[in-house]
Amino acid sequence: MxxxxxxxxxxxxxxxxxxxxxxxxxxxxxxxxxxxxxxxxxxxxxxxxxxxxxxxxxxxxxxxxFEAILEEEALFHGQVVFNFDPARDAETTLNDFGQAYLHLLCRPGGGSAIRTVMAIAERMPDVGRRYYMRVLDKTINRLSEYLRAHVASGDLAIDDCDLAASQFMELCKASLFLPFVFQAAPPPSEQRMAEVIDSATRMFLGAYKAK
Amino acid sequence: MxxxxxxxxxxxxxxxxxxxxxxxxxxxxxxxxxxxxxxxxxxxxxxxxxxxxxxxxxxxxxxxxFEAILEEEALFHGQVVFNFDPARDAETTLNDFGQAYLHLLCRPGGGSAIRTVMAIAERMPDVGRRYYMRVLDKTINRLSEYLRAHVASGDLAIDDCDLAASQFMELCKASLFLPFVFQAAPPPSEQRMAEVIDSATRMFLGAYKAK
Amino acid sequence: MxxxxxxxxxxxxxxxxxxxxxxxxxxxxxxxxxxxxxxxxxxxxxxxxxxxxxxxxxxxxxxxxFEAILEEEALFHGQVVFNFDPARDAETTLNDFGQAYLHLLCRPGGGSAIRTVMAIAERMPDVGRRYYMRVLDKTINRLSEYLRAHVASGDLAIDDCDLAASQFMELCKASLFLPFVFQAAPPPSEQRMAEVIDSATRMFLGAYKAK
Amino acid sequence: MxxxxxxxxxxxxxxxxxxxxxxxxxxxxxxxxxxxxxxxxxxxxxxxxxxxxxxxxxxxxxxxxFEAILEEEALFHGQVVFNFDPARDAETTLNDFGQAYLHLLCRPGGGSAIRTVMAIAERMPDVGRRYYMRVLDKTINRLSEYLRAHVASGDLAIDDCDLAASQFMELCKASLFLPFVFQAAPPPSEQRMAEVIDSATRMFLGAYKAK
DNA sequence: AATGAATGAGCCTTCATTCAT
DNA sequence: CATGAATGAAGGCTCATTCAT
Incomplete structure (x- = not known):
């Protein structure tokens, strides 16, 4: 042997x-x-x-x-490449990001992770916190960083880029995400998603585009 | 006697x-x-x-x-008077509404109802749907109606008032609500809430104010 | 006052x-x-x-x-007058008795008392015993007494009148009662009951009629 | 190995x-x-x-x-070999069968199955029906078949063999089974059982023996 | 006397976890 | 390492019984 x-x-x-x-x-x-x-x-x-x-x-x-599952989920989110190349123009970047982000949230079973984690956040605060930081906060930070680059380049005029990033992400969910997670509506159509993201991008740039 | x-x-x-x-x-x-x-x-x-x-x-x-609890919660929400008097100007109205709405969501234990319902929405879809309709959708509709009145009066220029209402509500939550429900941050301070709502109102009116 | x-x-x-x-x-x-x-x-x-x-x-x-109910049931049984007038001839008497007895057992809900008492006889032996004595044994004794009278008059030739009484009562149930209490058959028709009782009477008298 | x-x-x-x-x-x-x-x-x-x-x-x-218990009980009944060899003469066969049958019913705990099933027959009719068919009805049929063979051979003269089979089985229980299941009497003695079965056999053959 | 709200013991069943193989 | 039989602690729910009114 x-x-x-x-x-x-x-x-x-x-x-x-x-x-x-x-x-x-x-x-x-x-x-x-x-x-x-x-x-x-x-x-x-x-x-x-x-x-x-x-x-x-x-x-x-x-x-x-369960936590291993969330770890996995976090990795999966991390692998969804949001193209935050500072060289790309804001409108395209935001639109593309919005699309990817919304698809992530509203994919069949996509609300489930958020829902599931939220559900135990009260009883297992660490799990909630960890998930938020690794998945949601991380995405905010990346977008925020992208925005900062464009502020630096004079393209955008934003005071609080973290807030702005969060605002854009919230705008993308408008009218779509809550009905979806509460099972009050089926997953939104591609077209509707596009419209909502369009509106979000316009509103966002309307507010933050440098004059 | x-x-x-x-x-x-x-x-x-x-x-x-x-x-x-x-x-x-x-x-x-x-x-x-x-x-x-x-x-x-x-x-x-x-x-x-x-x-x-x-x-x-x-x-x-x-x-x-459980459903009786949610009923109660719905009644409580219903009793929070959002002053949607069409005679009031948009800026004040939105600001006041934002304040009230955010306080409702972020009061200690305030995220809990949403969290709790969301948690079982998958297994008890009716409960989720009902709660969404009675609480969230209802608020959207009230705000939407207010907006429509101001569109009619030429004050605002909005295509999709339902979407707009939802957008404003999402903007109010930006950077505050998710960390809170995921237990990743303590309830936000009054000041921070005011700032966020201010920013939301400005962005919203910037986009929808009639020229 | x-x-x-x-x-x-x-x-x-x-x-x-x-x-x-x-x-x-x-x-x-x-x-x-x-x-x-x-x-x-x-x-x-x-x-x-x-x-x-x-x-x-x-x-x-x-x-x-529960025991009060059984008391009642016993009284009810006692009130069903089986005409055991010794003056009546055996064939008619047996036939009439058989009819009455079988109707009592197979009336809708009629198996229920027996079934119900039997069910708890193991856990409440006194209840079972009491019910048997007051209802079933009493009927046997009455019939037995009638038979004894006819033995005395030389009409019938029976050794063990208690056994004979019990035999006749069992014969009356043949093919009808068990399927009924086990819910394996609906309550028997009048005609079928008549046939069975006829057969019982014939067999009984064939065995015990004095030659 | x-x-x-x-x-x-x-x-x-x-x-x-x-x-x-x-x-x-x-x-x-x-x-x-x-x-x-x-x-x-x-x-x-x-x-x-x-x-x-x-x-x-x-x-x-x-x-x-519970149903598994009844299944077992049914199997046990099925294994008790009633010798229904058509070649055997009726008197011996009936006597032997009567003995076996009565022992089965009156063995300690033997009334219990019947009692227990009867007890829930009203609430679980399927269980009652199934048990009746698998245990009681099956035995009737075997005996009935035996009788038919002897009718065919001219030994017995029976119109309704199913009824006759049931009659014999009921006769075997006379004076013994009911007091036993109602806990009004201890299990009968061997001698008493023999007497009762003897009487049953005599009465039965007296009625159905071909002349 | 009559009520029916309140109790708490006990029932059937599920499930995370352990352990011998 | 993999198994799945076995466990026992809960959990949701029912119901006979009590008691203040």
Whole structure:
């Protein structure tokens, strides 16, 4: 018997064993569909195609698994490249960003992450805070930075770029996001989204375009 | 003795027996703190100072109790008078409304209702929809109507007043509401709220003021 | 103030205050429909048109109420006059008795008493025993006595008249009663009952008619 | 080692894992002692020596467990071989059958199944019906078939063999079964049972023996 | 006497977690 | 490492019973 076994060592520590990915996939679906409390470990195990026991090999408990899902979600958000190249003109950039952002939020099951995290923010404040910082605040900051660059270049005239960034993002959601997360309306059509983002961009630039 | 007997009216049927109010108060706190799933009927009973059985004398089940809480919340929202007198000028009206609206959302425990309802909107879509319609949509409509009056009077120039109303409301939340519901920041200061609403009003009127 | 009030005294002791009858009527229906465990005091109160508290004014507890029902049932059985006049000839008497007995058992809701009592005989043996003695055994004894009279008159030749009485009663139920109590068949038709009783009478007399 | 591994078969799926048998045994006792409503899952768990949760690993709910008990009972009845070889003479066959049948009904706890099922037949008609068909009706049919064979061979003269079969079975119970199920008498002695069956056989053959 | 609001014990069931294999 | 059987602590809900009015 020679060096056999080396490749089996510490497999659990690896962030990406296939079982782990498998579990995360199943858990993601179940958590997003049913919420933290509504999701049961049994359901997750079934959705992941593993045994309940295996869940606990990879994750300490239900909360740890949930937080891993959010981690994933955060990574996914991070990978959605918002093109904030300072060289691009503001109108196009904002429009493109608005599109991408709104699609992210309103994709089927897209409100779910926000909804799900919000739901437990009161009981698990750290989780809420962490998610906000890693996902929403980060996006605000990137946009804010982009805006600052254009302020510097004299293109835009903005006092509080963080506020402005947040304002633009809120404008993009106007009339669309809340009905969607409250299940009071189906996901918005492409056309409607375009109209809303158009309006947002116009209003935003109307206010902040340097004269 | 003249008015004798009035106090013998059977109170269970009344919307407002004191026990009922007592239960609603306890349930409100527990539901808002822990969410629908996190709240247990036992905890609620304890918080309300009644026995578990009594809960079921006044409410058919946990859901019914929860929905009664939301009803209450909706009534509370309805009672917050937003002064939409068409005679008032837009700037003042929007500023005042923004203040009231933001205070409503960011009062301690104020994000909780929204958060809590959002949380179960996936599993209980009717509840989500109902809440959205009775609380959020209703406010949008009132503001929208006000705006339409000023469009008619030539004061404002707005194409889509519903969208505009929603835009203003979103602008008011910019940089404040999300950190607050995600527990990533304490309730905003009065001053910061004033600033944000000011900025929102300016941007809004800049876009929609008739020339 | 004269003698007022006398008629209100000890009303509870009277076996027949109208409230008491009212309660018994409601309780009878509910107990027979749902069985001892299935019946709830609330349901009984509703069926009787009185408040739950009133139930406890007239009966110590659920068991006492149930036993009162059985008492009633026993009285009812006792009132069904089986014509055991020794002067009547055996064939007619048996046939008539068989008819009456089978109707008693198979009347809609008629299996219910037997079923209901049987159901709790294990947990409340006294109740079972008492019911058997007061209702079933009593009928056996009456028939048995009738048979003895005819044995004495040389009409019938029976060794064990108690056994014979029981045999006839069992024969009357053949193919009809069990399917009925197990809900495996609807209440038997008049004609089928007549046939079965005819067959029973013939077999019985064939065996016990004196030669 | 040759046959290794056989013991690793997953047993939950098997109809006969030892835990499953253990639960059925405990449940059987508790259900028969207390009836369906009187039996609590906690009591059953204790009687079976397993945790309450385990009950639900093997049976979907209380009803399913109960029906499994009845299934068992039906199987047990099915395994009691009534020797209905058409070649055997009627007197012996009936006598032997009567003995076996009566022992089945009057064994300690033997009335319990019938009693217990009867008890819920009103609220769960399917259960009652099923039990009747699988246990009682099946026995009637076997006996009926035997009788038909002897009618064919000219041995017996019977018009309605189903009725006749039922009649014989009822005759066997005469004076014994009802007092027993109502707890009004202890299980009958062997001698008394023999006498009653003797009498039943004589009466039956007296009526149906071909002349 | 009659009420019905209130109680709290107890029931069925679910589920996160553990552990022997 | 993977399994899934087993657990026991809750949870939602019902109901017999009590008691102030």
């Amino acid at each position: 020679v060096v056999a076994g080396r490749e089996h060592v510490h497999v659990l520590q690896e962030e990406d064993s296939s079982k782990r990915r498998q579990i995360l996939a199943g858990a993601h679906k179940v958590f997003m569909d049913l919420g933290f409390d509504g999701a049961s470990m049994g359901e997750i195990a079934r959705a992941a195609g593993v045994s309940k026991g295996t869940l606990y090999v990879y994750f300490a408990d239900k909360s740890a698994l | 003249v008015v004798a007997g009035r106090e013998h009216v059977h109170v269970l049927q009344e919307e407002d027996s004191s026990k009922r109010r007592q239960i609603l108060a306890g349930a409100h706190k527990v539901f808002m703190d822990l969410g629908f799933d996190g709240a247990s009927m036992g905890e609620i009973a304890r918080a309300a100072g009644v026995s578990k059985g009594t809960l079921y004398v006044y409410f058919a089940d946990k859901s019914a109790l | 004269v003698v007022a009030g006398r008629e209100h005294v000890h009303v509870l002791q009277e076996e027949d205050s109208s409230k008491r009858r009212q309660i018994l009527a409601g309780a009878h229906k509910v107990f027979m429909d749902l069985g001892f465990d299935g019946a709830s005091m609330g349901e009984i109160a509703r069926a009787a048109g009185v408040s739950k508290g009133t139930l406890y004014v007239y009966f110590a507890d659920k068991s006492a109420l | 040759v046959v290794a591994g056989r013991e690793h078969v997953h047993v939950l799926q098997e109809e006969d894992s030892s835990k499953r048998r253990q639960i059925l045994a405990g449940a059987h006792k508790v259900f028969m002692d207390l009836g369906f409503d009187g039996a609590s899952m906690g009591e059953i768990a204790r009687a079976a020596g397993v945790s309450k949760g385990t009950l639900y690993v093997y049976f979907a709910d209380k009803s399913a467990l």
